[in-house]
Amino acid sequence: MTNLNWLIGGPAGAGIKVTGLILSKTFSRLGLNVFGYTEYPSLARGGHNNFNVHVSKNKKSIAKKLDVLIALDKNTIELHKDKMSSSGIIIYDPAKIENIEFPNIQTLPLPLKEVATECGSALAQNTVALGATMALIGIELDTLNSVIENVFSKKAKIVDVNISAAKKGYELVKEKNISLNCLTDELKEKIEPKLLISGNEAISLGAIQAGCKFYAAYPMTPASSILHFMAGKAREFDFIVKQTEDEIAAINATIGASYAGVRAMTATSGGGFCLMTEGLGLAAESETPIVIVNAMRPGPSTGMPTWTDQSDLRFVSHASQGEFLSVVIAPCDMKDCFYETMNAFNIAENYQIPVIVLTDKLLSESYGTVDELDVNRIGIDRGVIESTTSSYGGKRYLFTDTGVSPRIIPGAVDGIHVATGNEHDEYGEIDASSENRVKMQDKRYRKLESLQKIIPLPKVYGSESGEVGIICWGSTKLSALDAQEKLEKLGYNVGVVCFKYILPFPDSEDVRKILKRFNKLIMVEANYTGQFLGMFRENLLIDVDDKLLKYDGRPIYPEEIVEKVKSVLSGGENNG
Amino acid sequence: MVDASEYNKKCDCDWCPGCGNFSVMVALKNSLARLGIKPHESVLVSGIGCSSKTPHWMNMYGFHGIHGRALPIATGVKLANSELTVVAAGGDGDGYGIGLNHFMQSCKRNINLTYIVHNNRIYGLTTGQASPTTNKGTITRSTPFGNPEEPINPLLIAISSGATFVARGFSGNLAQLQELVKEAIAHKGFAFIDVLMPCVTFNRMNSIEWYRERVSPINSDHDFSDKEKALSLALKWNGEDGEIPTGIFYKIDNPTYSDGLPQLSSGALVKKKLDADVSDVLKEFM
Numbered sequence A: 001m002t003n004l005n006w007l008i009g010g011p012a013g014a015g016i017k018v019t020g021l022i023l024s025k026t027f028s029r030l031g032l033n034v035f036g037y038t039e040y041p042s043l044a045r046g047g048h049n050n051f052n053v054h055v056s057k058n059k060k061s062i063a064k065k066l067d068v069l070i071a072l073d074k075n076t077i078e079l080h081k082d083k084m085s086s087s088g089i090i091i092y093d094p095a096k097i098e099n100i101e102f103p104n105i106q107t108l109p110l111p112l113k114e115v116a117t118e119c120g121s122a123l124a125q126n127t128v129a130l131g132a133t134m135a136l137i138g139i140e141l142d143t144l145n146s147v148i149e150n151v152f153s154k155k156a157k158i159v160d161v162n163i164s165a166a167k168k169g170y171e172l173v174k175e176k177n178i179s180l181n182c183l184t185d186e187l188k189e190k191i192e193p194k195l196l197i198s199g200n201e202a203i204s205l206g207a208i209q210a211g212c213k214f215y216a217a218y219p220m221t222p223a224s225s226i227l228h229f230m231a232g233k234a235r236e237f238d239f240i241v242k243q244t245e246d247e248i249a250a251i252n253a254t255i256g257a258s259y260a261g262v263r264a265m266t267a268t269s270g271g272g273f274c275l276m277t278e279g280l281g282l283a284a285e286s287e288t289p290i291v292i293v294n295a296m297r298p299g300p301s302t303g304m305p306t307w308t309d310q311s312d313l314r315f316v317s318h319a320s321q322g323e324f325l326s327v328v329i330a331p332c333d334m335k336d337c338f339y340e341t342m343n344a345f346n347i348a349e350n351y352q353i354p355v356i357v358l359t360d361k362l363l364s365e366s367y368g369t370v371d372e373l374d375v376n377r378i379g380i381d382r383g384v385i386e387s388t389t390s391s392y393g394g395k396r397y398l399f400t401d402t403g404v405s406p407r408i409i410p411g412a413v414d415g416i417h418v419a420t421g422n423e424h425d426e427y428g429e430i431d432a433s434s435e436n437r438v439k440m441q442d443k444r445y446r447k448l449e450s451l452q453k454i455i456p457l458p459k460v461y462g463s464e465s466g467e468v469g470i471i472c473w474g475s476t477k478l479s480a481l482d483a484q485e486k487l488e489k490l491g492y493n494v495g496v497v498c499f500k501y502i503l504p505f506p507d508s509e510d511v512r513k514i515l516k517r518f519n520k521l522i523m524v525e526a527n528y529t530g531q532f533l534g535m536f537r538e539n540l541l542i543d544v545d546d547k548l549l550k551y552d553g554r555p556i557y558p559e560e561i562v563e564k565v566k567s568v569l570s571g572g573e574n575n576g
Numbered sequence B: 001m002v003d004a005s006e007y008n009k010k011c012d013c014d015w016c017p018g019c020g021n022f023s024v025m026v027a028l029k030n031s032l033a034r035l036g037i038k039p040h041e042s043v044l045v046s047g048i049g050c051s052s053k054t055p056h057w058m059n060m061y062g063f064h065g066i067h068g069r070a071l072p073i074a075t076g077v078k079l080a081n082s083e084l085t086v087v088a089a090g091g092d093g094d095g096y097g098i099g100l101n102h103f104m105q106s107c108k109r110n111i112n113l114t115y116i117v118h119n120n121r122i123y124g125l126t127t128g129q130a131s132p133t134t135n136k137g138t139i140t141r142s143t144p145f146g147n148p149e150e151p152i153n154p155l156l157i158a159i160s161s162g163a164t165f166v167a168r169g170f171s172g173n174l175a176q177l178q179e180l181v182k183e184a185i186a187h188k189g190f191a192f193i194d195v196l197m198p199c200v201t202f203n204r205m206n207s208i209e210w211y212r213e214r215v216s217p218i219n220s221d222h223d224f225s226d227k228e229k230a231l232s233l234a235l236k237w238n239g240e241d242g243e244i245p246t247g248i249f250y251k252i253d254n255p256t257y258s259d260g261l262p263q264l265s266s267g268a269l270v271k272k273k274l275d276a277d278v279s280d281v282l283k284e285f286m
Ligand SMILES: Cc1ncc(C[n+]2csc(CCOP(=O)(O)OP(=O)(O)O)c2C)c(N)n1
Pocket: B048, B049, B050, B051, B052, B067, B090, B091, B092, B093, B094, B095, B118, B120, B122, B123, B124, B125, B126, B131
């Protein structure tokens, strides 16, 4: 087998995430691709939690069939046993779960708790399972041990307990002479270690690298970990993080900070974005650059707080009253989360508009590997900020050919003006005259001309032309790429056309040229109504041949895309 | 020396003649000038309402925001550039209705801002509906059979929420109002002034004369560091008939929000170089 698909499941509070992360990091240090995906209900204790680690040489995403299942309770077995691959193994503790046997699944009862207790703490039982996993694949323990040392670095005793727990787990499996034939060739090569990072961590680091000096937010899953990460780094990097009383305050404080001259950002999920919509319009009308991250989860209302989908696209694209320019960027992987957040600040300041970074639970809270993140790739470009207005007499909203007026920051001696959400003249004074309104709205929309030019076209992966073009946007790219690879191996000629910049829509003529190279087009996105498909039709005046829409809160699996493509090519049922 | 006239702007102010907002604007101009603050070093942030138009009639940096959100915007401005003098202003609907939570949170945060509420006890700009400080029984356009609700007591809210400077002014006593605004701006921490004023067009009940008969400056021996005394003074007037104490109710020195931020010890955020390099942090992800 060229990949390992491993899952640990159990009740909340059982250390599932940290165990999954340790395994993920072990493999990323070994230079392999890892995708760590976590599922948990919206509660602090109990329920079913799991962490899925997919390891391979070059896969990007999750996979359905499980090779190893670490079941910390019976529920986990019930929920996941149907996903076991033919050679898959379920590891469980017979002290906790009565002996189980299935006709087609290999089970491996191990006294996890007992062994961990012998090593010094019952809490290390998950680590016993990690040691066992290493033995199954035939990997020496040193990399795992080094990760354990880093993770528990603050407490030497805990490190010792876990290292001996891993060793015991390893030995238990070796004694039984069981092994899983996977990743053998992949692990033979010496490959450079990779970075393992979550989407939200990459967004946060991108913001810090971009010189974000003010971050205001109200906690909301799956955006909260940006708040946590930023708060932890605020002193080291000299910026301010403010947890506000609500999302209304968060966006308005962000606008205030940006008006006062610093790069400012806020992040939330759909419900919080609802509260931010009036502020979004204020940023647009007052031409105050801000970056807003919206991490999607299924709605409406509270919906499914800890699950994923892509159903806020229309909402964030059209939110707030009136008409104004904004940019929606949907990062497609962890790298994008880093670089596109940096780009978002540059675009916001150059065009003095709100820029929305649209991610989702899948991307924000999953962990993925990247070879490197280049801190120098995207420089800081703040656009026109002037320290004196002498040549144009304090006109903050000066009519210009580009539509972009020079920005002036409070404190400048001759820059006094009013920034406002009311329609205003060049000085910022309220002006509702017909003549001024038309001139101002035209001025703001004039920015579109040059903005459109920097909106990148969708990228094509796999075949540049062929039988099928799989169209996707944002995080769905990950599964689409894995699906493409599988289909190619099966002899199909398919490409993936992935949209990252969605608003303004990339140049339609150029996009149509790309799409024409495929005989059939299939739209894949995670929502009920086909939100991007609607925007696609509206902008391109063409349609797709079929679509795969998923809205159960679970990520789209590569296997599902593969099936769809196969059925379309075999002339199967068209539910488009 | 700064002359108050530096804060004048050539403009066509659209307030009704006799509106209480004029006095607050004059008090603000005079206070800023007397404190030696230059127009370009100060920012006036407002919400939406007649009173919230003040930034358009004054020569200083202004942010005329959205209804109820003056304080969060002002908070962002102040944290981004702690060297600016930041004043937030707006109406009673703006601050005590739609924006009440921001008001309480700003009090508790003790952020170094001045917040002036132009309390005409009516929604002026939207032509005369009941506000959170409108008396019970008052007939307004939205309460044709009399307002069914009791008014709130903003001073009580401010003191109990942790504001470190709490005062009540009256637009008909400019000398006192100026003094209060000056003290408020000079105060280190969240300074709040509720300014009683007439809306000559939509609040016929609480006219300037009505207030004049009832206002009474707080005794000079009032110990404004005493929270209990401040609270009982605030309880003295509930919006109805009766004596209305004016002046400083409460004032103490507490550390401000920014005092707890080592990030600001080396200067305002806006002055910092954008030279962050996360390379070392990235190593933690290996
Ligand atoms: C979100 C929102 N809701 C309602 C309005 C309409 N509105 C504008 S001003 C105002 C109330 C004004 O009253 P107040 O804040 O007391 O200010 P005043 O005009 O009396 O100075 C309202 C309801 C608005 N602008 N925004």
